[in-house]
Amino acid sequence: MKPASWCWLSSAVLAAFSLLVAGNNETEEIKDERARDACPVRLESRGKCEEGGECPYQVSLPPLTIQLPRQFSRIEEVFKEVQNLKEMVNALKKSCQDCKLQADDSRAPGRNGQLSPSPGSLEEADDNRVQELESEVNKLSSDLKNAKEEIDLLQGRLEKLNLLNMNNIESYVDSKVANLTSVVNSLDGKCSSKCPIQEEIQSRPVQHLIYKDCSDYHTIGKRSSEIYRVTPDPKNSSFEVFCDMETMGGGWTVLQARLDGSTNFTRMWRDYKVGFGNLRREFWLGNDKIHLLTKSKDMILRIDLEDFNGVKLYALYDQFYVANEFLRYRLHVGNYNGTAGDALHFSKHYNHDLKFFTTPDRDNDRYPSGNCGLYYSSGWWFDACLSANLNGKYYHQKYRGVRNGIFWGTWPGISEAQPYGYKSSFKEVKMMIRPKHFKP
Numbered sequence: 001m002k003p004a005s006w007c008w009l010s011s012a013v014l015a016a017f018s019l020l021v022a023g024n025n026e027t028e029e030i031k032d033e034r035a036r037d038a039c040p041v042r043l044e045s046r047g048k049c050e051e052g053g054e055c056p057y058q059v060s061l062p063p064l065t066i067q068l069p070r071q072f073s074r075i076e077e078v079f080k081e082v083q084n085l086k087e088m089v090n091a092l093k094k095s096c097q098d099c100k101l102q103a104d105d106s107r108a109p110g111r112n113g114q115l116s117p118s119p120g121s122l123e124e125a126d127d128n129r130v131q132e133l134e135s136e137v138n139k140l141s142s143d144l145k146n147a148k149e150e151i152d153l154l155q156g157r158l159e160k161l162n163l164l165n166m167n168n169i170e171s172y173v174d175s176k177v178a179n180l181t182s183v184v185n186s187l188d189g190k191c192s193s194k195c196p197i198q199e200e201i202q203s204r205p206v207q208h209l210i211y212k213d214c215s216d217y218h219t220i221g222k223r224s225s226e227i228y229r230v231t232p233d234p235k236n237s238s239f240e241v242f243c244d245m246e247t248m249g250g251g252w253t254v255l256q257a258r259l260d261g262s263t264n265f266t267r268m269w270r271d272y273k274v275g276f277g278n279l280r281r282e283f284w285l286g287n288d289k290i291h292l293l294t295k296s297k298d299m300i301l302r303i304d305l306e307d308f309n310g311v312k313l314y315a316l317y318d319q320f321y322v323a324n325e326f327l328r329y330r331l332h333v334g335n336y337n338g339t340a341g342d343a344l345h346f347s348k349h350y351n352h353d354l355k356f357f358t359t360p361d362r363d364n365d366r367y368p369s370g371n372c373g374l375y376y377s378s379g380w381w382f383d384a385c386l387s388a389n390l391n392g393k394y395y396h397q398k399y400r401g402v403r404n405g406i407f408w409g410t411w412p413g414i415s416e417a418q419p420y421g422y423k424s425s426f427k428e429v430k431m432m433i434r435p436k437h438f439k440p
């Protein structure tokens with residue numbers, strides 16, 4: 001749709017400039033409203049849409065009519081005036097030359113030094129004639145000077161008018177193009193979100209061509225927890241994910257898993273960006289992929305935790321979105337429900353919602369005098385610094401020292417002082433997402 005609309009827009013711009021050349025009264029009178037009423041914007045289907053792909057739609061937009069500033073017609077008038085003046089000046093120049101020649105002719109005999117009978121009366125008459133001619137020449141040359149000044153003046157006015165109108169017209173065309181672009185964009189949005197043909201396809205899941213996440217595989221009847229290939233954004237690449245088809249009806253795309261400490265989570269920005277680990281064991285799916293997955297649909301987040309005493313609890317968030325790298329993978333998480341407690345919104349001072357991603361080499365946290373990622377050996381949406389950190393070090397038992405292990409601040413008994421300063425550790429952690437409106 002984009003190329004077609006741009007082509008259309010550029011032809012609109014061309015039309016605007018051809019009007020500019022014509023620039024007469026009639027085009028000025030045609031109002032936009034009239035054109036719009038006569039021929040409203042129409043969106044027509046041209047065959048079936050591929051799910052998530054380009055829709056073969058044709059947009060009919062009303063013809064573009066541009067209203068030119070009224071002064072525009074003045075340019076033509078000024079042109080005519082200038083032309084008239086030029087002709088006048090040429091005529092003056094010519095007559096000037098003629099009279100100069102006459103003057104030379106009358107003086108010629110004297111200059112030739114030929115002695116000829118020259119009666120006083122005749123000489124007098126000649127002198128008068130020369131004086132007459134001289135004053136005529138003076139008059140003509142001053143006229144010429146005036147005319148030249150006038151031409152210069154008009155020329156300046158013409159240039160000013162030209163500039164003025166060009167600027168007006170350019171900004172006018174710009175605003176029209178911006179308006180049309182927004183119309184085209186809104187039509188584009190309608191196509192991908194409310195396209196009736198797409199809805200039809202979604203109710204007939206066998207026709208799925210693109211699987212955006214694990215719920216799409218669940219819909220076509222896949223029931224084994226496995227690795228599948230997903231394409232959350234058809235314009236971007238596809239990648240493999242691990243799907244949990246068992247928990248709470250299944251359809252979950254797993255973002256992170258810890259279960260034995262086989263993968264080192266003390267990693268830099270680049271690793272957290274693209275992902276690392278083993279999808280069947282321990283891994284971080286990657287911030288770019290998490291962004292694409294949470295961008296394509298409204299997602300809910302489920303976090304499962306198990307400690308070494310066999311206690312299993314979960315946290316469910318009805319809203320989960322991770323922004324792109326430019327926005328430093330900012331976390332948006334909300335509407336908690338579950339049994340493990342809302343450690344992501346622990347208190348006013350420890351709140352991971354709306355925090356940026358921080359790694360040991362990229363400090364985006366709210367701790368002013370250091371890097372939480374470096375201190376707690378992981379990448380996470382640190383505040384200053386944490387009430388939860390599921391990417392902390394994997395300890396196989398209780399540990400002492402810096403609390404840099406896997407941590408969930410609302411876990412029963414975790415904040416109470418442990419004998420000898422020991423800290424609790426976790427056996428298993430899993431983070432996974434599923435579309436909010438998915439019904440298993």
Ligand SMILES: *[C@@H]1O[C@H](CO)[C@@H](O)[C@H](O)[C@H]1NC(C)=O
Binds near residue numbers: 024
């Ligand atoms: C332009 O409009 C003016 C007044 O509205 C009119 O006098 C003039 O004849 C028109 N010129 C043309 C070229 O239609």
Ligand SMILES: *[C@@H]1O[C@H](CO)[C@@H](O)[C@H](O)[C@H]1NC(C)=O
Binds near residue numbers: 175176179
């Ligand atoms: C853009 O289009 C809207 C709706 O037709 C209109 O209200 C608005 O004035 C237009 N803006 C410009 C700059 O033409």
Ligand SMILES: *[C@@H]1O[C@H](CO)[C@@H](O)[C@H](O)[C@H]1NC(C)=O
Binds near residue numbers: 264265266267
């Ligand atoms: C994990 O990686 C970090 C950084 O490369 C390294 O300093 C640390 O020793 C590693 N930990 C283990 C347990 O291998």
Ligand SMILES: *[C@@H]1O[C@H](CO)[C@@H](O)[C@H](O)[C@H]1NC(C)=O
Binds near residue numbers: 291292
């Ligand atoms: C694909 O996604 C990545 C990560 O979000 C982004 O940097 C890139 O610009 C995207 N490419 C396209 C063509 O949308």
Ligand SMILES: *[C@@H]1O[C@H](CO)[C@@H](O)[C@H](O)[C@H]1NC(C)=O
Binds near residue numbers: 336337338
């Ligand atoms: C939490 O989830 C349970 C079970 O799905 C549900 O019954 C309850 O209404 C939910 N509570 C809130 C506040 O969403």
